[in-house]
Amino acid sequence: MKPVICFDQVSKYYGKMASLKDINLTIQAGEVLALLGHNGAGKTTAMKLILGLIAPTRGSIRVFDAAPHGVAADRLRRQVGFLPENVHFYDQLSGLEVLDYLARLKGINRQQVSSLIEQVGLGSAANRRVKTYSKGMRQRLGLAQALLGKPKLMLLDEATTGLDPAATRDFYSTINNLRQQGCTVLLSSHILSGIEPYLDRALILGQGHCLALGNLDQLRQQTNLPLTVRVTGSSHVSQLIATGPPTESCSQEANVWNLAINPADKMALLRHLSNSSEVTNIELLPPGLEQIYHHYSANPLTTEVS
Amino acid sequence: MRTIITIAGKEFRDGLRNRWVLAITVVLAVLAVGIAYFGAAASGGLGFTSLATTIVSLATLAVVLIPLIALLLAYDAIVGEQESGTLLLLLTYPLSRSTLLLGKFLGHGLILGVAITLGFGIAGVVIAVGAENVNLYQLAVSMVRLIVSSLLLGWVFIAMAYLISVSVAEKARAAGLALIVWFIFVLVFDLALLALLVGSQQGGDWLPYLLLLNPTDCFRLINLTGLEAAQAFSGLTSIARNSAFQPGWLMLILLVWIVVPLSLALLRFRRHSL
Numbered sequence: 001m002k003p004v005i006c007f008d009q010v011s012k013y014y015g016k017m018a019s020l021k022d023i024n025l026t027i028q029a030g031e032v033l034a035l036l037g038h039n040g041a042g043k044t045t046a047m048k049l050i051l052g053l054i055a056p057t058r059g060s061i062r063v064f065d066a067a068p069h070g071v072a073a074d075r076l077r078r079q080v081g082f083l084p085e086n087v088h089f090y091d092q093l094s095g096l097e098v099l100d101y102l103a104r105l106k107g108i109n110r111q112q113v114s115s116l117i118e119q120v121g122l123g124s125a126a127n128r129r130v131k132t133y134s135k136g137m138r139q140r141l142g143l144a145q146a147l148l149g150k151p152k153l154m155l156l157d158e159a160t161t162g163l164d165p166a167a168t169r170d171f172y173s174t175i176n177n178l179r180q181q182g183c184t185v186l187l188s189s190h191i192l193s194g195i196e197p198y199l200d201r202a203l204i205l206g207q208g209h210c211l212a213l214g215n216l217d218q219l220r221q222q223t224n225l226p227l228t229v230r231v232t233g234s235s236h237v238s239q240l241i242a243t244g245p246p247t248e249s250c251s252q253e254a255n256v257w258n259l260a261i262n263p264a265d266k267m268a269l270l271r272h273l274s275n276s277s278e279v280t281n282i283e284l285l286p287p288g289l290e291q292i293y294h295h296y297s298a299n300p301l302t303t304e305v306s
Numbered sequence: 307m308r309t310i311i312t313i314a315g316k317e318f319r320d321g322l323r324n325r326w327v328l329a330i331t332v333v334l335a336v337l338a339v340g341i342a343y344f345g346a347a348a349s350g351g352l353g354f355t356s357l358a359t360t361i362v363s364l365a366t367l368a369v370v371l372i373p374l375i376a377l378l379l380a381y382d383a384i385v386g387e388q389e390s391g392t393l394l395l396l397l398t399y400p401l402s403r404s405t406l407l408l409g410k411f412l413g414h415g416l417i418l419g420v421a422i423t424l425g426f427g428i429a430g431v432v433i434a435v436g437a438e439n440v441n442l443y444q445l446a447v448s449m450v451r452l453i454v455s456s457l458l459l460g461w462v463f464i465a466m467a468y469l470i471s472v473s474v475a476e477k478a479r480a481a482g483l484a485l486i487v488w489f490i491f492v493l494v495f496d497l498a499l500l501a502l503l504v505g506s507q508q509g510g511d512w513l514p515y516l517l518l519l520n521p522t523d524c525f526r527l528i529n530l531t532g533l534e535a536a537q538a539f540s541g542l543t544s545i546a547r548n549s550a551f552q553p554g555w556l557m558l559i560l561l562v563w564i565v566v567p568l569s570l571a572l573l574r575f576r577r578h579s580l
Contacts, residue, residue: 093320
């Protein structure tokens with residue numbers, strides 16, 4: 001099956017500034033990929049390239065097997081939903097009117113409009129002017145707009161920034177639904193907590209370079225970040241830890257010990273600890289996306305992969 | 307085409323909702339009726355004086371107000387959507403940039419069209435009903451000419467506002483430029499031309515043609531050359547008495563003044579990077 005998005009050695013320069021440099025990326029249908037990076041890392045540029053808003057300086061991009069900035073743009077755009085960062089919809093219109101206008105521009109059956117507005121949880125505010133909407137409601141409206149016409153590819157740029165927890169949860173569950181329907185989702189973010197369970201892969205960008213690309217397990221392996229083992233037990237556990245495999249750091253709070261260990265030593269440590277009746281509980285905490293991201297973005301030059 | 311109409315319809319409804327249409331109509335109607343009624347104030351009386359004086363006064367009012375209204379209405383057409391982020395979104399929809407700009411032009415043009423026709427139309431009816439000794443046929447011809455040329459003048463400045471709107475990155479800058487454009491075409495240009503005229507005692511046959519470089523002067527000429535009696539009040543534009551200054555040609559020149567800035571705006575918008 002053809003990939004939905006294919007970047008081949010793509011670079012984008014603004015003047016002499018490289019916004020993206022030599023990016024290779026293939027995204028399959030139904031995949032959820034996160035674009036991670038600081039501000040200015042090239043996340044939005046990557047999305048604009050996919051949307052065909054700008055053309056690459058070098059290299060080639062294929063979206064649904066066509067060049068997105070070429071003659072196929074109109075056809076592609078009917079299959080793509082996009083939620084830009086910081087969009088302020090027409091203040092003087094109601095949510096329903098905004099969505100209705102956008103549906104007509106997209107050439108979509110307007111019966112979808114009222115069901116979509118219910119779906120994103122704006123049903124009761126549909127006839128209120130957008131001016132009165134909160135940030136979360138605006139973002140819900142933006143999501144409804146992106147969902148117009150049941151797109152096969154969704155691009156969500158910093159969609160959860162500034163959202164309250166309930167809206168964020170709704171947002172992630174929408175992504176989950178989309179994935180189940182086979183929609184490909186690309187989302188950029190710098191808020192990493194909570195996003196992990198919904199991702200297939202992550203692309204970490206730094207100053208336009210690809211710092212890392214892979215699923216969570218692959219990234220964990222590449223980074224070789226320490227694993228945290230949380231041990232609960234009696235006071236003798238300290239001695240037990242001291243005689244076991246080497247630890248990178250160890251901290252104690254009451255009868256709970258947090259050990260950071262090299263992932264390679266994990267099994268040795270577990271065997272060592274579980275032989276003792278002093279230990280009442282062992283928890284394993286693998287490094288999260290947040291740590292992985294910090295690892296890559298803290299020292300981008302030394303960890304660069306091409 | 308359907309998309310153009312969708313965009314135009316949205317712009318027009320915006321114009322109704324934020325009361326642009328109502329405001330322009332009322333301002334034009336009230337000022338026009340006022341001018342017609344107080345036309346004789348200078349000679350110490352009240353009431354309608356002559357058709358020529360009234361039309362000259364109305365044309366002067368239109369020359370000042372209509373470019374200003376058009377520029378204010380349209381200066382943020384593109385840059386405003388860019389600032390709110392909707393431009394980026396709209397451009398990811400299946401519509402071309404030209405479609406977006408032309409749709410907006412149609413919508414804004416319609417707002418101005420309805421407001422001008424209503425405003426001056428109401429004034430015309432009030433004059434016809436209220437004034438004594440007025441030749442209704444002449445009044446009708448003059449008012450239609452005033453309305454049509456005002457529409458063209460308004461569209462010229464909408465096109466110029468778009469050119470500004472696609473050329474800058476901030477709304478405030480667009481507003482500033484719009485005011486400068488208004489200032490140049492409505493005030494500075496005529497003063498400069500007057501200075502030239504005074505400076506060149508002999509020759510200067512080419513001077514009248516310079517008037518064609520200013521759409522507001524074209525507008526004045528359209529409304530004044532039609533009236534023999536108005537020659538006495540036509541001021542600077544009286545230097546133009548030539549067949550090239552017939553209303554038909556002048557309207558054509560106004561059309562050129564719409565097409566050129568609008569085309570430039572379309573070109574610039576296409577190359578506009580995001």
